[in-house]
Amino acid sequence: MRHKIGVLTFHRCVNYGSYWQARCLLEWLERRGHAAVLLDHVSEAVRRAELQCALSPALPTATRSEDIPRYVQKIRAFRCAVQRLPRSARFPLDQPQKSETCEIVLVGSDEVFNLDHPWYGGWPLFFGEGVPGLRRAAYAASFGNYQRDYIGAPWRNWLANFEAISVREESGRRLLEDVDSPAPELALDPCLLSPPAPGDSDPAGAERRYLAVYGHGFPEWFTQRVIGLARRQGLRLVSVGYRNDWADEQRIEAGPEAFRALMSSAAAVATNFFHGCVFALLDRKPFACAASRYRANKVRDLAALLGAHRHLVPESAPHALDEAMAAPPDASVYARISLMRARSEAFLDRILA
Known part of the structure; x- marks a missing residue:
């Protein structure tokens, strides 16, 4: 059966892993015959944070002035690449109820469960909260560098939004063991699930x-x-x-x-x-x-x-x-x-x- 599937992830990050895991998951879903799109959340604060990080990735070490044009070129290449991916209509990050309605919403992969992420940490939509859709699941979600051994409210309560959860790391699976949510499974990063073709010889x-x-x-x-x-x-x-x-x-x-x-x-x-x-x-x-x-x-x-x-x-x-x-x-x-x-x-x- 063909489903309309919305994927919630960090697809606008200027980050090779973020881009490729989003693209690889979309391509896997499409090969299975589904209509998959990235749910295109936007935020001016996040956009500014992303730009600052992309232009100065090694803070506190300052970026050399001669490197700035090269980082700008990299940012533009990412924007063009993301533009070529199937995306929903844009909606505000803090208003997930305005996102496109899909039969199934897949949250992940990437650090979508990382409450300590510097600009995406803890946003409700990555826990399925307020997102329109008949069914919600998390695929290969990561807690990233989250160091605490528990998940507090309201996030632990929001995990009940998912009918199934898979995580990318064992540390994440252990975190979810005592949470009232579907039993977590381990899953591969989408790049290993659906490997992209090797690039042309450089x-x-x-x-x-x-x-x-x-x-x-x-x-x-x-x-x-x-x-x-x-x-x-x-x-x-x-x-x-x-x-x-x-x-x-x-x-x-x-x-x-x-x-x-x-x-x-x-x-x-x-x-x-x-x-x-x-x-x-x-x-x-x-x-x-x-x-x-x-x-x-x-x-x-x-x-x-x-x-x-x-x-x-x-x-x-x-x-x-x-x-x-x-x-x-x-x-x-x-x-x-x-x-x-x-x-x-x-x-x-x-x-x-």
Whole structure:
């Protein structure tokens, strides 16, 4: 049966993971024969916060003046990419009752349950409150860096709006165990559920093999080990989306499609971002991750879910980065992804039945 489905997520973030998880979920739903749209919430305060973050992503470190035009180019590339996605009529973030009515509303993926998110944290619509729709469910929702071991009112009460809930991380599943809501299931990030096609070969990578650097604020010990490995292996360091002065080349201006191409053409990936790990997994690339404080829950739980611990590199193990980069993820990781993909699809199929 064909359903009209509204997807509620952070689709306007200038963030590669936010864009690709929204697009991948839409494409999965469309392949299942449904009419899926992003419920296009807008807020002037959120827009300003997003712009500030996109132009100064490494605060308190100030953005170099010569980098501003490149970050502006990146912002415009994201806006164009989002414009090409199916979206509902716009409605105010604080007036979810004005959103387009859909048969089924899917909340997720991304950090939609993160009450500590700097500008989206705690908004009622991400908990199904006030959103018109016959049925509501959450798919691969994340609590992000939320550190408390409980969910207070009114959010715990709003979770009863959902007829089914799946979360992306084990830490999120534990948070929901004692909440009066549907029993939470674990599900894959949409990028792993419905992998996007590899990007076109990047011209910058055609002449010389490179290691993609994705993230910012890397610890010094990690950067020095990545530089050493790249020099030993004859790899150029290409920083994607953000400035990292220790890289050989800065590709700050990359939009979502260019990001996909750069990641898929890389010989290996060094990251401290969740979706840096996800895209390295998709492309079967050797990768190493130094988990930042903000993303520790997400990357730790992803590694545990898939058995990819080898790729989380601690400072205390001097040879861990070399071991992580020695080969792509083990075959057992992909067996686990296949199992979780089947479970994730079964969850969605039950909701959409």
